[in-house]
Amino acid sequence: MTASAVDPTGRTVDHVPAGAGSSGSGPAEADWAAAVAAVEDLPPDGRVQLICHVNPDGDALGSMLGFGLGLRRRGLRRLRATFPGPPEVPEPFRGLPGLDLLVPATEAYADPDLVICFDAASESRLGELVDRLETAGTALVLDHHASNTRFGHVNLVDPHAAATSVVVEELLARLGVPLDAGIAECLYVALSTDTGSFRFEATTPAVHAMAGRLLATGIRPGDISRRIFDTRPFGAVRLFGEVLSRARLEPAAAGGHGLVWTYATLDDLTRHDQRPYVLEALIDSVRCTAEADVSCVVKQTGPGEWAVSMRSKGAVDVSRVAVALGGGGHRFAAGFTGLGTAADVVGSIRVQLDGALITPGA
Numbered sequence: 001m002t003a004s005a006v007d008p009t010g011r012t013v014d015h016v017p018a019g020a021g022s023s024g025s026g027p028a029e030a031d032w033a034a035a036v037a038a039v040e041d042l043p044p045d046g047r048v049q050l051i052c053h054v055n056p057d058g059d060a061l062g063s064m065l066g067f068g069l070g071l072r073r074r075g076l077r078r079l080r081a082t083f084p085g086p087p088e089v090p091e092p093f094r095g096l097p098g099l100d101l102l103v104p105a106t107e108a109y110a111d112p113d114l115v116i117c118f119d120a121a122s123e124s125r126l127g128e129l130v131d132r133l134e135t136a137g138t139a140l141v142l143d144h145h146a147s148n149t150r151f152g153h154v155n156l157v158d159p160h161a162a163a164t165s166v167v168v169e170e171l172l173a174r175l176g177v178p179l180d181a182g183i184a185e186c187l188y189v190a191l192s193t194d195t196g197s198f199r200f201e202a203t204t205p206a207v208h209a210m211a212g213r214l215l216a217t218g219i220r221p222g223d224i225s226r227r228i229f230d231t232r233p234f235g236a237v238r239l240f241g242e243v244l245s246r247a248r249l250e251p252a253a254a255g256g257h258g259l260v261w262t263y264a265t266l267d268d269l270t271r272h273d274q275r276p277y278v279l280e281a282l283i284d285s286v287r288c289t290a291e292a293d294v295s296c297v298v299k300q301t302g303p304g305e306w307a308v309s310m311r312s313k314g315a316v317d318v319s320r321v322a323v324a325l326g327g328g329g330h331r332f333a334a335g336f337t338g339l340g341t342a343a344d345v346v347g348s349i350r351v352q353l354d355g356a357l358i359t360p361g362a
C-alpha cells in the first residue's frame with residue numbers, strides 16, 4: 001500500500017512506506033482512518049498518554065517521542081510520554097529531542113482521552129501501565145511485531161515494517177504533520193536501531209528511502225550513530241571483556257547449526273559500576289560468532305530472574321523459542337524472561353531450539 005493518494009506533507013515524490021512490499025498484511029485503510037480520526041477528534045485540551053515498552057530501546061523511545069513531537073506540532077499541549085518500570089532513560093538516548101515529554105510512570109495520566117502504545121507486542125510489555133487500556137477513552141497501538149496481539153481499540157500493526165517508526169512516519173504523514181529535524185532525529189534513531197544500522201535483512205529500498213527523507217531535514221547521522229552505537233563508559237568495556245570471556249559455544253545445538261551464549265549477573269554490573277542497559281549492546285559482540293547460528297545473552301534482572309536476548313542468522317526462528325518460553329519478538333531477534341539459574345535458562349532454550357528450526361523454503 002502506498003500513501004501517494006494522501007500526501008498532506010506536500011512531498012513531491014510518491015511515498016512508499018518502508019514497511020510496504022511483501023504480502024500487504026499491514027494495517028487496512030480503515031485502521032489508518034480510525035487512527036487519524038482518534039487524533040483529529042481530540043479536543044484542543046485532550047489528554048494524550050504515550051506509552052512505549054518496558055526497558056525501552058531506540059525504536060520504542062524514538063517512535064514515541066517522534067510521534068509526541070508531531071502531536072505537539074498539531075497544537076496538542078496535554079501530552080505525556082512514559083514507560084513502565086524505573087524512569088531511567090538509557091544514556092545513549094539522553095540526547096533525544098522530545099525528552100521533555102517524558103514523565104515517570106507514576107505521573108502518567110490516570111484516564112487519558114487517548115492512549116497510544118509504541119513497539120509493544122503485547123499488553124504484558126506495558127507493565128503497571130496496562131490498566132490505561134481500560135481507563136483511556138481510546139487505545140491506539142502502533143507496532144511491527146508479527147506476534148502483536150492487537151490489544152488496542154485501533155491497531156496499526158505492520159509486521160513487514162522494519163521498525164515501529166515506519167508506522168509512525170506514515171501516521172504523521174496522514175495527519176498532515178511535516179517532518180522537522182526533531183521528529184526526524186527520533187525516527188532516525190528508531191529506524192537505525194531496529195535495522196542494526198541498516199545491516200539487517202529488513203533494510204529494504206523503502207527503508208533507505210525513509211532514511212533519506214529523515215536525513216533531508218538536516219540531522220547529522222555521524223553524530224547520532226556515535227552517540228547511539230559507539231559510545232560506552234570504560235567500565236562497560238571492561239565488563240564486556242569479562243562477560244565475553246565466559247561465552248560458551250555449543251556446535252551441536254540447534255540441529256548442528258550451533259549456539260553461543262553467555263550471561264551477566266547483577267554482581268557483574270555492581271563490580272564494574274554499570275547500569276543494566278549497557279548490556280543491551282552485548283548481544284552484538286556475541287552474535288558475530290561464526291560457528292553458531294543462534295546467539296543468546298542471559299542478563300540477570302533480580303534474584304533468579306533473567307532478561308534473555310536471542311538472535312539467529314536464519315536457521316532458527318527464535319521468536320518461536322521466545323513465545324514457547326513466555327516472551328516474543330521477531331524471527332531473528334527475540335526475548336523472554338527466564339527463571340532459575342543462568343544454566344537453567346539456557347537449558348530451557350536448548351530444548352526448544354530443535355522445534356524452531358526453519359525448514360528451507362517454508
Ligand code: 5GP
Pocket residue numbers: 121122125308309310326327328329330333334335336337
Ligand atoms: P532484545 O534482545 O533486543 O531485548 O529484544 C529483541 C526482540 O525481542 C525485540 O523485538 C523485543 O521486543 C523482543 N523481546 C525481548 N524481550 C522480550 C520479552 O520479555 N517479552 C516479549 N514479548 N518480547 C521480548
Ligand code: MN
Pocket residue numbers: 059060119144163164194
Ligand atoms: Mn521495534
